[in-house]
Amino acid sequence: MSGATTIVVVETQIAPRPRTGASRYADTWVFLDGELVRYHEAYLPPMTHALHYGTGCFEGIRAYWNASQNQLYLLQAEAHYARLRRSAAILRLEVPYSNEQLTRTTLEILKRNEARTDTYIRPLVFISAEEVGVRLHGLPTSFLIYTAPLGEYIATEGGIRCMTSSWRRVSDSAIPARAKITGSYVNSALAKSEAQENGFDEAIMLAHDGHVSEGSAENLFMVRDGVFVTPSVTEDILEGITRSLLMGLIRDELGLDVVERSMDRTELYGCDELFLCGTGAQVSPVVELDRRKIGSGVVGPLTKRLQEIYFRAVRGEEPRYRHWVTPVYG
Numbered sequence: 001m002s003g004a005t006t007i008v009v010v011e012t013q014i015a016p017r018p019r020t021g022a023s024r025y026a027d028t029w030v031f032l033d034g035e036l037v038r039y040h041e042a043y044l045p046p047m048t049h050a051l052h053y054g055t056g057c058f059e060g061i062r063a064y065w066n067a068s069q070n071q072l073y074l075l076q077a078e079a080h081y082a083r084l085r086r087s088a089a090i091l092r093l094e095v096p097y098s099n100e101q102l103t104r105t106t107l108e109i110l111k112r113n114e115a116r117t118d119t120y121i122r123p124l125v126f127i128s129a130e131e132v133g134v135r136l137h138g139l140p141t142s143f144l145i146y147t148a149p150l151g152e153y154i155a156t157e158g159g160i161r162c163m164t165s166s167w168r169r170v171s172d173s174a175i176p177a178r179a180k181i182t183g184s185y186v187n188s189a190l191a192k193s194e195a196q197e198n199g200f201d202e203a204i205m206l207a208h209d210g211h212v213s214e215g216s217a218e219n220l221f222m223v224r225d226g227v228f229v230t231p232s233v234t235e236d237i238l239e240g241i242t243r244s245l246l247m248g249l250i251r252d253e254l255g256l257d258v259v260e261r262s263m264d265r266t267e268l269y270g271c272d273e274l275f276l277c278g279t280g281a282q283v284s285p286v287v288e289l290d291r292r293k294i295g296s297g298v299v300g301p302l303t304k305r306l307q308e309i310y311f312r313a314v315r316g317e318e319p320r321y322r323h324w325v326t327p328v329y330g
């Protein structure tokens with residue numbers, strides 16, 4: 001029969017793949033289902049439900065290294081674990097540890113990994129069933145935490161160039177953006193790749209009704225006539241922890257107002273300053289959107305002041321904001 005493909009099955013002795021040394025994280029410590037194990041020992045079965053269906057929730061936490069104090073500061077861990085619990089409740093996943101236990105475990109992993117640089121912490125609760133079939137209820141979950149060094153996620157100096165994505169942000173009636181669901185990051189990845197492959201640094205996404213939502217992994221603020229404006233929590237955003245810390249700084253340190261409301265895309269074109277924020281992004285000034293300069297096309301003065309206070313606070317250098325951070329050592 002012409003065109004037929006012959007499949008030759010070759011019988012081989014399958015040797016276990018050596019894992020030690022296969023990854024630069026191989027010897028780091030991770031937390032998996034109640035135990036601290038080496039990264040290369042943290043086996044996840046190929047059938048793991050979450051790998052196939054995106055059925056998990058995660059967090060991104062930062063710890064900041066302060067060289068002059070020889071100290072690592074964990075930022076807002078309890079707030080992140082509280083949000084993880086809310087995300088998990090939406091997906092009906094159980095988090096079998098208290099926020100306090102998870103914070104203590106995070107401190108322990110950072111110590112064991114001897115983290116002495118800016119570090120990212122990734123907790124993940126996910127459906128671990130080895131089962132075909134898409135659903136949320138009645139399936140076992142696993143809980144994982146890893147840590148990895150992380151510098152800037154996007155630039156914080158000089159300003160970034162953004163485009164409005166052709167991809168709309170996932171809607172609360174489809175995949176709730178307020179829950180940090182692994183599967184919904186495909187929406188972010190589509191937007192981010194589109195932006196980068198078109199020569200921009202980051203994407204700004206609109207909600208299904210055309211109002212401004214957020215960046216691919218960041219919340220957004222604009223400044224207009226001395227007032228900060230950010231999309232309200234019903235605009236299909238992740239309710240960012242950085243967003244809420246910055247709202248406090250804007251009011252208490254800059255003495256300015258913050259308004260949460262729906263925003264039109266073209267308001268951004270005419271604003272004085274624009275920035276993205278998030279655990280990864282920190283405070284990242286936007287100097288151009290859709291090939292239009294924001295303000296005078298350089299980092300705005302209010303964004304700069306906010307950045308300075310934020311960066312001091314997260315490194316444990318602002319006594320007023322020491323309650324934001326937990327020291328890892330000593």
Ligand SMILES: Cc1ncc(COP(=O)(O)O)c(C=O)c1O
Binds near residue numbers: 215217242
């Ligand atoms: C889609 C999205 N929006 C906003 C943020 C910012 O949230 P947070 O400040 O809590 O990190 C993130 C994550 O960092 C995100 O993934």
